[in-house]
Amino acid sequence: MSTTTGQFMLERLIKWGVKRVYGYPGDGINGLLGGFHAVGERLEFVQVRHEEIASFAATAHAKLTGEVGVCMATSGPGAIHLLNGLYDAKLDHAPVVAIVGQQKRMSLGGSYQQEVDLPVLFKDVASEFVHVCMEPAQARHLIDRAMRIAKATRSPTCVIVPNDVQEAEYAPPPREHGAVFSSIGFGDPLVVPREADLRRAADVLNAGSRVAILIGQGAIGAGPEVERVAELLGAGVAKALNGRAALPDERPFVTGSIGLLGTKPSNDMMEGCDTLLMVGSSFPYGEWLPQEGQARGVQIDLDGRMLNMRYPMEVGLVGDSRETLRALIPLLEHKADRAWRERIEDGVRRWWEILDAQAHESADPLNPQLLFHELSARLPDGAILTSDSGSATDWWARHLRLRDGMQAILSGTLATMCPAVPYALAAKMAFPDRPVVACLGDGAMQMLGINALIDLAKYRDRWSDQRLVVLVLNNRDLNQVTWEQRVMSGDPKLDASQRLPDFPYAAYAQMIGLKGIRIDAPEQVGPAWEEALASGIPVVLEAITDPEVPPLPPHIRFEQAHEMAHALVGDPARGAIVRHAVRGKLDELLNR
Numbered sequence: 001m002s003t004t005t006g007q008f009m010l011e012r013l014i015k016w017g018v019k020r021v022y023g024y025p026g027d028g029i030n031g032l033l034g035g036f037h038a039v040g041e042r043l044e045f046v047q048v049r050h051e052e053i054a055s056f057a058a059t060a061h062a063k064l065t066g067e068v069g070v071c072m073a074t075s076g077p078g079a080i081h082l083l084n085g086l087y088d089a090k091l092d093h094a095p096v097v098a099i100v101g102q103q104k105r106m107s108l109g110g111s112y113q114q115e116v117d118l119p120v121l122f123k124d125v126a127s128e129f130v131h132v133c134m135e136p137a138q139a140r141h142l143i144d145r146a147m148r149i150a151k152a153t154r155s156p157t158c159v160i161v162p163n164d165v166q167e168a169e170y171a172p173p174p175r176e177h178g179a180v181f182s183s184i185g186f187g188d189p190l191v192v193p194r195e196a197d198l199r200r201a202a203d204v205l206n207a208g209s210r211v212a213i214l215i216g217q218g219a220i221g222a223g224p225e226v227e228r229v230a231e232l233l234g235a236g237v238a239k240a241l242n243g244r245a246a247l248p249d250e251r252p253f254v255t256g257s258i259g260l261l262g263t264k265p266s267n268d269m270m271e272g273c274d275t276l277l278m279v280g281s282s283f284p285y286g287e288w289l290p291q292e293g294q295a296r297g298v299q300i301d302l303d304g305r306m307l308n309m310r311y312p313m314e315v316g317l318v319g320d321s322r323e324t325l326r327a328l329i330p331l332l333e334h335k336a337d338r339a340w341r342e343r344i345e346d347g348v349r350r351w352w353e354i355l356d357a358q359a360h361e362s363a364d365p366l367n368p369q370l371l372f373h374e375l376s377a378r379l380p381d382g383a384i385l386t387s388d389s390g391s392a393t394d395w396w397a398r399h400l401r402l403r404d405g406m407q408a409i410l411s412g413t414l415a416t417m418c419p420a421v422p423y424a425l426a427a428k429m430a431f432p433d434r435p436v437v438a439c440l441g442d443g444a445m446q447m448l449g450i451n452a453l454i455d456l457a458k459y460r461d462r463w464s465d466q467r468l469v470v471l472v473l474n475n476r477d478l479n480q481v482t483w484e485q486r487v488m489s490g491d492p493k494l495d496a497s498q499r500l501p502d503f504p505y506a507a508y509a510q511m512i513g514l515k516g517i518r519i520d521a522p523e524q525v526g527p528a529w530e531e532a533l534a535s536g537i538p539v540v541l542e543a544i545t546d547p548e549v550p551p552l553p554p555h556i557r558f559e560q561a562h563e564m565a566h567a568l569v570g571d572p573a574r575g576a577i578v579r580h581a582v583r584g585k586l587d588e589l590l591n592r
C-alpha cells in the first residue's frame with residue numbers, strides 16, 4: 001500500500017519520539033488527519049477546543065519535559081489561532097513544532113478561500129525555521145529540520161503543507177542533483193566555557209563581599225550546583241518566575257521571586273549587593289537589578305545572544321548552567337565572613353512572617369493571598385503548578401513555597417493571559433500520575449479557560465491520578481491592570497475597561513462533569529483545598545476575592561506609591577485600598 005506524504009510526516013514525527021500532537025481539524029489538514037488512521041496509537045491527535053489551547057499545550061509540554069511539543073492546525077484561521085501560544089514558546093525559549101495546512105498549490109495566489117500568506121505570517125514567530133512543503137520529496141528534511149532546529153535553538157519552528165501535497169503519494173528523495181538526504185536525531189551538547197573565562201569569572205566572584213545570585217529557567221537542573229555556589233560565596237538566591245522550581249523555597253537563603261511580582265528580600269539583596277551572578281535568566285526589568293556601577297557582574301547563559309544585556313556584566317560565560325557551575329566551583333573561595341548571608345537569611349525569615357500576616361488580613365469577602373497561603377502548606381509532593389497572567393500571578397509568585405520535585409510554569413516573557421488551564425492539560429497528558437494545580441483570574445478564565453475546562457473533562461478519564469485543581473479568583477475585575485493603572489500611570493480604575501461580568505465557574509464545572517467548589521469566607525479556604533485535593537476528580541475552586549487588596553509587594557518604590565496616591569483621589573475604592581495598603585505596611589514594620 002502506498003503512503004501519503006501526510007502519513008509519512010506523522011511516521012517521521014513518531015521516529016523523532018513524538019507521542020502526541022495537540023490540534024484542531026480543518027480541510028486544510030485533511031491529508032494529515034487521514035494519516036492518523038494509519039499510525040494508530042503510536043501518535044495521538046489530542047483535539048482541544050481552540051488552536052491557541054493547542055499551541056499553549058505544546059509549549060507547556062516542551063517546558064515541562066524538555067522534549068519538542070507539537071501542534072497542528074488548518075490553513076488560514078486555524079493557523080492564525082496558533083500564534084499566541086507559539087510566541088509564548090518563542091519568548092520563553094521552548095522547542096515547539098507547528099504543522100499547518102495550506103490551500104492546494106494550484107490555488108495559491110488566487111485570493112483563494114482561507115488563503116493567507118503563511119510563510120510571512122509565521123516568519124517572525126518561527127524565525128529560526130519556517131518552510132512550505134512544495135512536494136513530497138521535501139517532507140523528510142522539512143520535518144527533520146523543524147524538529148532539530150526547534151531543539152537546537154529552543155524555539156518554535158513551522159512546516160506549512162498544502163493539502164494536495166499531504167494527499168500526494170510519498171516518494172523519498174531521488175538520487176539526483178538537488179535532492180536532500182536528512183536523518184533524525186539530536187543530542188544536546190554539554191557546553192562549558194573556556195578555563196581562562198572561568199578564572200576571570202571566579203576572580204570577580206571571589207573579590208566580592210556581598211554576592212547576589214539571580215537564577216532563571218536555565219538553572220533548572222542545576223539546583224544543587226547553585227546551592228553549593230551560594231554556600232561558598234555566602235550569597236542569597238533570587239528567582240525569575242520560570243526559574244522558580246530550580247531551587248526550592250524551603251532553603252533559608254532563597255529570597256524568592258524578583259521584580260514587581262517579587263519579594264522584599266530579593267529587592268534588598270539587589271540593592272545591597274556588590275557582585276551579581278546571573279544564571280540562565282533574561283529577567284527583563286533592569287530597575288530591579290543593582291544600579292549600574294554598584295556591582296560587578298558575571299552571567300552564565302547557554303545562548304551567547306542573551307549575555308550582558310540586562311546589566312553591564314564584566315564576564316559573560318556561554319555554557320550549560322550545571323556544567324559551568326560545576327567547573328566554577330573548584331575555583332571559588334569559601335567566604336569566611338558570613339554577615340551578608342546572615343542578613344539575607346534574616347530578611348527571608350521576616351518576609352515569610354510578613355506574608356503570613358498579610359494572608360490573614362481580613363478582606364471583602366476573601367483575601368486572595370489566603371488562597372495561596374493555605375495551598376502552600378498543602379502542596380502535594382511532585383506537584384506541577386501552572387499560572388496565568390494577572391494578580392493571581394503575584395500571589396503565586398510570593399506565597400507558594402515550592403519544594404524539591406515540583407515544577408512551576410507560566411508565560412514568563414510574553415506574559416500573556418490564558419495559558420494556565422491549557423498548560424494544566426498538557427501537564428496531565430505528559431504526567432498523568434502527578435497532581436496539578438492551575439491558578440488564574442476570572443478574566444483569563446472567561447477568555448479561554450472555560451473552553452479549556454471542556455478539554456479537561458474530555459481527557460480526564462485516562463489520568464491515573466485525578467488530582468487537578470483549577471483555582472479561579474473571581475474578583476470581577478481585570479485586577480492586575482487596574483492596579484497597573486493606579487500605580488504605574490496614576491489613573492483611577494476605569495470601570496468600562498476593567499469590570500468583568502460574573503460567571504458561575506464552579507457551577508459550570510459541575511455541569512460539564514467536573515467538580516465545582518465555590519467559597520467566599522476565610523474559614524472555608526483550608527477545608528476547600530483539602531476537599532479539592534482529595535476529591536478523585538478534577539475540581540474548579542472558585543474563590544470570591546477582594547479586588548482592593550493591592551497585588552504589590554509592601555516595598556513598592558517611592559515613585560509608584562506617589563502615583564498610586566494620585567490615582568486614588570478619584571477612585572471609588574479609595575477607602576478600602578488605603579486600609580489594605582496601610583495594613584500591609586504595618587505588617588512589614590511590625591515584623592522587623
Ligand SMILES: Cc1ncc(C[n+]2csc(CCOP(=O)(O)OP(=O)(O)O)c2C)c(N)n1
Pocket residue numbers: 389390391392415416417440441442443444445473475477478479480481
Ligand atoms: C492576551 C492578553 N491580553 C491582555 C493582557 C493584559 N493583562 C495582563 S493581566 C490582565 C488582567 C487579568 O485579569 P484576570 O484574569 O481577571 O486576573 P486578575 O488580575 O483580576 O487576578 C490583563 C488584561 C495580557 N497580559 N494578555
Ligand SMILES: [Mg+2]
Pocket residue numbers: 390441442443473474475476477478479
Ligand atoms: Mg480578575
